[in-house]
Amino acid sequence: EVQLVDSGGDLVQPGGSLRLSCAASGFTFSSFPMAWVRQTPGRGLEWVSSIGFSVSDTYYADSVKGRFSISRDSSKNTLYLQMNSLRAEDTGVYYCAKYRLSGQRYFDSWGQGILVTVSS
Amino acid sequence: DIQMTQSPSSVSASVGDRVTITCRASQDISSSLAWYQHKPGKAPNLLIYAASSLQSGVPSRFSGSRSGTDFTLTISSLQPEDFATYYCHQTNTFPLTFGGGTKVEIK
Numbered sequence: 001e002v003q004l005v006d007s008g009g010d011l012v013q014p015g016g017s018l019r020l021s022c023a024a025s026g027f028t029f030s031s032f033p034m035a036w037v038r039q040t041p042g043r044g045l046e047w048v049s050s051i052g053f054s055v056s057d058t059y060y061a062d063s064v065k066g067r068f069s070i071s072r073d074s075s076k077n078t079l080y081l082q083m084n085s086l087r088a089e090d091t092g093v094y095y096c097a098k099y100r101l102s103g104q105r106y107f108d109s110w111g112q113g114i115l116v117t118v119s120s
Numbered sequence: 121d122i123q124m125t126q127s128p129s130s131v132s133a134s135v136g137d138r139v140t141i142t143c144r145a146s147q148d149i150s151s152s153l154a155w156y157q158h159k160p161g162k163a164p165n166l167l168i169y170a171a172s173s174l175q176s177g178v179p180s181r182f183s184g185s186r187s188g189t190d191f192t193l194t195i196s197s198l199q200p201e202d203f204a205t206y207y208c209h210q211t212n213t214f215p216l217t218f219g220g221g222t223k224v225e226i227k
Contacts, residue, residue, distance in 0.1 A: 035216075037164075039158075044205075044207060044218055044219070044220050044221040045156070045158070045164065045207050045209075045218040045221070046218065047209075047215060047216040047217065047218065050214070050216070059214045059215070060215075061215050062121075062215065095163060095164070100166070100169060100175075104169070104170075104211070105152075105211035105216060106154045106166060106169040106170075106209075106211060107154075107156075107164070107166060107209075108166045108169075108175065110163035110164055110165075111163065112163055113163060
């Protein structure tokens with residue numbers, strides 16, 4: 001059974017940093033692209049970032065480009081999201097998500113979600 | 121960026137009703153569209169991918185269709201467990217974008 005467990009959420013001040021982690025199990029982690037999606041208060045779902053199989057195979061929403069960095073460690077079956085220069089509008093629940101297939105950007109498995117609060 | 125305009129934003133319906141939700145893409149996305157169901161406190165759940173393919177394990181009362189840049193999710197006979205928010209999601213081009221969501225509420 002596919003399992004994704006998100007962790008690392010916290011209350012952080014504006015301008016601060018946080019690193020989210022997503023521990024994967026139940027599938028061959030190295031064979032699937034992964035992503036982060038968030039739900040912010042009063043707004044719906046927003047795609048944040050995706051990663052394929054190489055350092056250059058990364059994509060970001062304009063709202064986080066230059067501030068967030070996605071990475072993966074296949075030896076640990078873990079996905080990461082490094083978030084710097086955090087803003088109040090980054091507050092929300094963050095989910096890691098697995099692509100249904102490489103080349104198909106549909107998210108067929110999700111983590112339980114982790115709350116990030118940016119506030120002074 | 122590709123905008124996904126989803127309607128209605130909310131709908132009140134009764135158990136057994138047929139419910140239709142629509143998403144319009146701002147440009148051609150081929151059939152690169154998914155539908156998700158999202159309940160409070162839970163992770164979103166993939167229902168439909170490639171506009172009309174039913175994800176494994178999803179009840180057959182859910183179906184999807186495409187006409188040009190218009191996409192439809194239909195629930196043929198609403199069940200109590202279907203009250204949730206539904207999102208469309210275009211996967212054709214980065215940045216990936218979601219519709220604004222449709223909340224299906226109990227009438």
